[in-house]
Amino acid sequence: MSAGARAKPHxxxxxxxxxxxxxxxxxxxxxxxxxxxxxxxxxxxxxRRLIEEGLVVxxxxxxxxxxxxxxxxxxxxxxxxxxxxxxDHGAMTYVLTDLAGTVVARIVRRGAGAxxxxxxVSRTAEEISRLIESIGVQRGRVLGVGxxxxxxxxxxxGVGLAPPTMRHWEGFPLGEALERATGLPVVLDNDATAAxxxxxxxxxxxxxxxxxxxxxxxxIGAGLVINGITYRGPNGNAGEFGHICVDMDGPExxxxxxxxxxxxxxxxxxxxxxxxxxxxxxxxxxxxRRRRVSTVADFAAISRxxxxxxxxxxxxxxxxxRYIAAAARSLANIMDLEVLVLTGPGFAIAGSxxxxxxxxxxxxxxxxxxxxxVDVRLSRSAATASAVGAAxxxxxxxxxxxxxxxxxxxxxxxxxxxxxxxxxxxxxD
Amino acid sequence: MSAGARAKPHxxxxxxxxxxxxxxxxxxxxxxxxxxxxxxxxxxxxxRRLIEEGLVVxxxxxxxxxxxxxxxxxxxxxxxxxxxxxxDHGAMTYVLTDLAGTVVARIVRRGAGAxxxxxxVSRTAEEISRLIESIGVQRGRVLGVGxxxxxxxxxxxGVGLAPPTMRHWEGFPLGEALERATGLPVVLDNDATAAxxxxxxxxxxxxxxxxxxxxxxxxIGAGLVINGITYRGPNGNAGEFGHICVDMDGPExxxxxxxxxxxxxxxxxxxxxxxxxxxxxxxxxxxxRRRRVSTVADFAAISRxxxxxxxxxxxxxxxxxRYIAAAARSLANIMDLEVLVLTGPGFAIAGSxxxxxxxxxxxxxxxxxxxxxVDVRLSRSAATASAVGAAxxxxxxxxxxxxxxxxxxxxxxxxxxxxxxxxxxxxxD
Numbered sequence: 001m002s003a004g005a006r007a008k009p010h011x012x013x014x015x016x017x018x019x020x021x022x023x024x025x026x027x028x029x030x031x032x033x034x035x036x037x038x039x040x041x042x043x044x045x046x047x048r049r050l051i052e053e054g055l056v057v058x059x060x061x062x063x064x065x066x067x068x069x070x071x072x073x074x075x076x077x078x079x080x081x082x083x084x085x086x087x088d089h090g091a092m093t094y095v096l097t098d099l100a101g102t103v104v105a106r107i108v109r110r111g112a113g114a115x116x117x118x119x120x121v122s123r124t125a126e127e128i129s130r131l132i133e134s135i136g137v138q139r140g141r142v143l144g145v146g147x148x149x150x151x152x153x154x155x156x157x158g159v160g161l162a163p164p165t166m167r168h169w170e171g172f173p174l175g176e177a178l179e180r181a182t183g184l185p186v187v188l189d190n191d192a193t194a195a196x197x198x199x200x201x202x203x204x205x206x207x208x209x210x211x212x213x214x215x216x217x218x219x220i221g222a223g224l225v226i227n228g229i230t231y232r233g234p235n236g237n238a239g240e241f242g243h244i245c246v247d248m249d250g251p252e253x254x255x256x257x258x259x260x261x262x263x264x265x266x267x268x269x270x271x272x273x274x275x276x277x278x279x280x281x282x283x284x285x286x287x288x289r290r291r292r293v294s295t296v297a298d299f300a301a302i303s304r305x306x307x308x309x310x311x312x313x314x315x316x317x318x319x320x321x322r323y324i325a326a327a328a329r330s331l332a333n334i335m336d337l338e339v340l341v342l343t344g345p346g347f348a349i350a351g352s353x354x355x356x357x358x359x360x361x362x363x364x365x366x367x368x369x370x371x372x373x374v375d376v377r378l379s380r381s382a383a384t385a386s387a388v389g390a391a392x393x394x395x396x397x398x399x400x401x402x403x404x405x406x407x408x409x410x411x412x413x414x415x416x417x418x419x420x421x422x423x424x425x426x427x428x429d
Numbered sequence: 430m431s432a433g434a435r436a437k438p439h440x441x442x443x444x445x446x447x448x449x450x451x452x453x454x455x456x457x458x459x460x461x462x463x464x465x466x467x468x469x470x471x472x473x474x475x476x477r478r479l480i481e482e483g484l485v486v487x488x489x490x491x492x493x494x495x496x497x498x499x500x501x502x503x504x505x506x507x508x509x510x511x512x513x514x515x516x517d518h519g520a521m522t523y524v525l526t527d528l529a530g531t532v533v534a535r536i537v538r539r540g541a542g543a544x545x546x547x548x549x550v551s552r553t554a555e556e557i558s559r560l561i562e563s564i565g566v567q568r569g570r571v572l573g574v575g576x577x578x579x580x581x582x583x584x585x586x587g588v589g590l591a592p593p594t595m596r597h598w599e600g601f602p603l604g605e606a607l608e609r610a611t612g613l614p615v616v617l618d619n620d621a622t623a624a625x626x627x628x629x630x631x632x633x634x635x636x637x638x639x640x641x642x643x644x645x646x647x648x649i650g651a652g653l654v655i656n657g658i659t660y661r662g663p664n665g666n667a668g669e670f671g672h673i674c675v676d677m678d679g680p681e682x683x684x685x686x687x688x689x690x691x692x693x694x695x696x697x698x699x700x701x702x703x704x705x706x707x708x709x710x711x712x713x714x715x716x717x718r719r720r721r722v723s724t725v726a727d728f729a730a731i732s733r734x735x736x737x738x739x740x741x742x743x744x745x746x747x748x749x750x751r752y753i754a755a756a757a758r759s760l761a762n763i764m765d766l767e768v769l770v771l772t773g774p775g776f777a778i779a780g781s782x783x784x785x786x787x788x789x790x791x792x793x794x795x796x797x798x799x800x801x802x803v804d805v806r807l808s809r810s811a812a813t814a815s816a817v818g819a820a821x822x823x824x825x826x827x828x829x830x831x832x833x834x835x836x837x838x839x840x841x842x843x844x845x846x847x848x849x850x851x852x853x854x855x856x857x858d
Contacts, residue, residue: 209663222763226660233765234638235800240762243796246677248755257758257794326677329686330759333669334651336662365686367672371664 013038017046019396021056021075022100028062028070047073054079055099075099081142083128083184084391086191086384087112087149089165089218090294091345092124093384094131096142097391101201105135106384111294112165117172125181144185144397146390147178148194150219163219164254187393190232191215191386192239195343196223197230197396198389199379206375208338212331213379214241214324215386216346216354218295220262222331223389242266244327265323267299267346273316274302280312296345303350314353321354325361332374333367343379344386351378442467446475448825450485450504451529457491457499476502483508484528504528510571512557512613513820515620515813516541516578518594518647519723520774521553522813523560525571526820530630534564535813540723546601554610573614573826575819576607577623579648592648593683616822619661620644620815621668624772625652626659626825627818628808635804637767641760642808643670643753644815645775645783647724649691651760652818671695673756694752696728696775702745703731709741725774732779743782750783754790761795761803772808773815780807 013036020035021027027035033043050056057076061069077098086093090111095103109127112120124147132139151163162170178186192215205211211225222241224231231238242262243255250259263269275281281288284305286298306313328340340362347354355378362374379385442465449464450456456464462472479485486505490498506527515522519540524532538556541549553576561568580592591599607615621644634640640654651670653660660667671691672684679688692698704710710717713734715727735742757769769791776783784807791803808814 210667224763226655231655233797234767235765235797237797237800238639238763238765240765240796243762244759245755246674248675248752255794255796259755323677326674326688327759330673330756331763333672334653334667334760334763336664336667336669338663365684367669367684368662368664368666371666 013042014046014050015396017043018050018055018075021073026059026072026074028072030070032073077102079141080395081132081137082391082394083131083142083145084194084387084389084394085124085128085145085147086194086386086390087120087124087147088191088296088345089113089150090296092127093387094127095384095387095391096131096135096137097388097395099395101388101392101395103384103388103391104137105131106387107131107134113294114168117169117174118177121174121177121181124178128182128184142184144187144394145178145182146187146189146194146393147174148189148191148386148390148393150191150217150221165218185394187397189390189393190221190223190236190239191217191344191390192221192241193223193230193232193236194387194389194393195379195385196225196239196389197392198381198385198387199223199341199343200225200228200230201392202381202388204341204377204379205339208375210335210337211339211341212239212335212337213341213343213385214328214331214347215344216267216324216342217344217386218267220266220324220346224335226335241327241331244330246323246326261323261327265320265327268295270302270316270320271295271298274298274313277312280310283310284313296349299346300349303353306350306353317350317353318357321357322361324354325358328358328376329361329365332362336368337366337374338372339375339377341377341379343382345383347378348382351382442471443475443479444825446472447479447484447504450502455488455501455503457501459499461502506531508570509824510561510566511820511823512560512571512574513623513816513818513823514553514557514574514576515623515816515819516549516553516576517620517725517774518542518579519725521556522816523556524813524816524820525560525564525566526817526824528824530817530821530824532813532817532820533566534560535816536560536563542723543597546598546603547606550603550606550610553607557611557613571613573616573823574607574611575616575618575623575822576603577618577620577815577819577822579620579646579650594647614823616826618819618822619650619652619665619668620646620773620819621650621670622652622659622661622665623816623818623822624808624814625654625668625818626821627810627814627816628652628770628772629654629657629659630821631810631817633770633806633808634768637804639764639766640768640770641668641764641766642770642772642814643757643760643776644773645696645753645771646773646815647696649695649753649775653764655764670756670760673759675752675755690752690756694749694756697724699731699745699749700724700727703727703742706741709739712739713742725778728775729778732782735779735782746779746782747786750786751790753783754787757787757805758790758794761791761797765797766795766803767801768804768806770806770808772811774812776807777811780811 016036020032029043029047033040055076056073059072059074062072077100080099082097084095088111092109092111094107096105097103132142151166175186175188195215196213199205199213209227213223215221220242222239224239243260245259246261246264247259251263252258253260253263274284274286285301302313306317359376362376366374445465449461458472458476462469484505485502488501488503491501506529509528511526513524517540521538521540523536525534526532561571580595604615604617624644625642628634628642638656642652644650649671651668653668672689674688675690675693676688680692681687682689682692703713703715714730731742735746788805791805795803
């Protein structure tokens with residue numbers, strides 16, 4: 001797969017069958033025909049290939065329903081792995097998932113900050129190698145790397161606006177550079193869209209037909225999922241939640257418009273408001289003598305101060321939450337949302353302040369409330385959602401099959417590998 | 430079809446083939462197989478049935494490309510008709526379209542106002558009969574009636590919020606009542622969604638994959654079209670443009686939220702602002718002695734005053750346009766819009782004020798502007814878009830085939846009917 005290409009869900013019949021097996025856990029060939037709409041002979045042929053490639057295994061028989069007991073199939077979870085990377089200003093988050101999307105290793109390293117793209121790519125390649133080696137997975141089994149970051153990501157020019165922290169990345173051929181540095185296929189996407197995909201894979205949307213995540217990090221973005229498919233829009237700019245207008249005459253945003261949710265209520269807006277009040281800045285530990293780490297780290301300091309009872313810090317967070325809630329209402333009323341999940345480091349840090357404000361606003365004012373209230377939740381993996389989604393991008397794409405070099409076990413038990421969920425290290429805060 | 434049921438686009442393979450023929454104008458069987466993805470034998474069988482039912486005719490041969498010259502197919506336009514009704518407070522708009530969606534007759538009557546639903550249904554049935562008879566179409570060829578109105582429409586309870594002008598319709602079994610009164614199948618929908626469908630059918634979106642209409646009437650709504658399919662949302666409440674928040678601390682809207690686009694900028698908001706200024710109200714002809722007709726009629730008076738140079742009227746329209754533009758920006762940034770069409774009576778009246786304001790705002794601030802500017806246009810049929818879309822709902826649904834009673838000509842030329850575009854009458858303004 002060339003760098004910058006988008007993952008195409010269900011682009012091949014094989015990928016569709018794999019996805020149906022993943023979603024079901026265990027399933028018979030007859031069940032697969034029903035789930036995918038393919039004919040019996042097509043399913044038989046596809047399953048034969050998937051078993052030959054070691055991606056799927058037979059795992060016993062279903063209970064008899066009168067006729068022949070059907071053989072059940074399941075993914076060979078350890079047959080393939082995917083790397084997910086969330087590149088952000090304040091932190092680089094890496095996960096390794098198995099073929100089912102389960103996280104088997106995770107590391108967090110310092111963010112990209114103002115570093116040169118080339119330097120970041122070299123470091124990222126090293127950190128990916130260390131992640132893979134940390135739990136003894138053969139590199140040949142790694143399908144590829146999903147890398148996600150704020151703003152639209154692509155090697156194509158003119159795709160959209162780069163947020164301020166990513167300006168020096170504009171025009172940099174990120175996908176190609178990372179493919180060269182890692183020797184692995186690379187797929188790029190927006191971090192909010194990836195977070196939505198990750199939430200979808202982990203079942204966080206339930207069976208909702210219209211769902212979204214709002215991702216609060218250095219910026220604010222949303223990822224939209226309609227009928228189980230991520231909606232990116234024709235230019236990959238769908239879900240620009242941070243640029244929903246909440247005040248027509250508000251201050252100018254970096255995007256050129258006025259009163260955007262991000263300029264009124266993003267983590268940077270909260271940090272700036274605290275810094276504008278010297279006494280408050282001192283009280284929350286953001287005085288002039290403190291070394292600046294990242295916006296998200298400063299936001300975390302404000303949130304800690306709020307939870308230990310600092311009223312100025314709490315008031316600013318609540319004000320931010322009211323703007324986020326107003327923008328969430330616009331999103332809900334446009335998409336007719338059933339589920340809204342708050343995710344990303346900002347909500348991982350201060351979700352207890354934001355969640356009730358957004359919940360109450362949508363309960364009270366969402367247009368669909370009479371038919372069906374919007375279910376507003378915090379993500380169960382708010383801090384790593386984008387990285388998990390980045391790995392899911394790889395699994396969802398057509399990277400299968402691998403190069404012939406990769407030898408794969410025929411059976412689940414052929415190579416027992418211990419796969420604990422391991423937080424290997426963290427350099428952030 | 431039961432009343433209140435939603436039209437399912439392409440719900441049957443026959444409907445899919447009909448739609449592909451409609452979209453192409455003329456097309457061969459081989460072309461149909463490519464366009465629909467069906468196999469050659471499936472296409473042959475479906476086309477045979479469509480010809481037997483008189484819906485499709487063979488119309489000559491394509492130019493030779495070396496092999497056998499292929500027979501071309503086209504719709505038998507006059508084989509079926511559909512009625513579209515836009516029920517609104519200020520006007521009832523009726524259209525009759527042929528099988529291709531072309532309007533062959535149109536009438537406008539006084540609006541539903543505060544009349545009792547039963548009375549409106551009786552009148553509507555009579556007006557539909559007169560419309561059909563006015564150009565001599567056999568009633569047996571009319572597939573059904575699409576009726577659209579502001580707010581979510583369904584006979585199911587608890588579907589959403591009824592706008593103030595429709596409150597006395599809540600719980601009224603509109604679909605069933607109109608089916609009984611007309612003897613025709615009835616399909617209901619929201620007027621903004623119907624306007625989007627009408628725009629899509631008439632080619633107003635070009636080939637855009639992400640398009641919307643904003644419909645300015647008594648209220649404000651949007652209809653969304655993604656990849657050629659209208660997106661209604663799980664509760665039929667998608668595209669509630671009037672309830673996008675443009676001022677978090679603004680006045681309360683009838684929906685219960687604050688600072689909605691509709692309460693800040695809708696036709697009623699403009700009329701109320703004029704009425705609050707006695708001198709201005711007198712100057713635009715909305716003085717206290719004038720008989721109130723409808724909000725849209727009052728809005729038309731304000732617009733006429735603005736165009737003859739009344740500065741107060743123009744300023745209020747421009748203020749409204751700025752709010753609509755801010756909400757349009759939120760919509761564009763969420764959906765990654767390629768095309769936005771302004772439609773409905775409000776824009777039919779005052780489009781020359783609104784269009785440049787919305788165009789400039791999106792040109793200057795839409796997030797995707799670097800990749801692709803949003804194409805903002807006025808609808809070519811802004812006054813009747815919803816009624817045309819209502820008829821398209823019928824054509825799009827699975828109402829085909831008709832009762833066996835309807836006798837249909839086998840050939841296009843078997844029954845020459847004059848089908849002028851006829852504005853039969855108007856009682857409004």
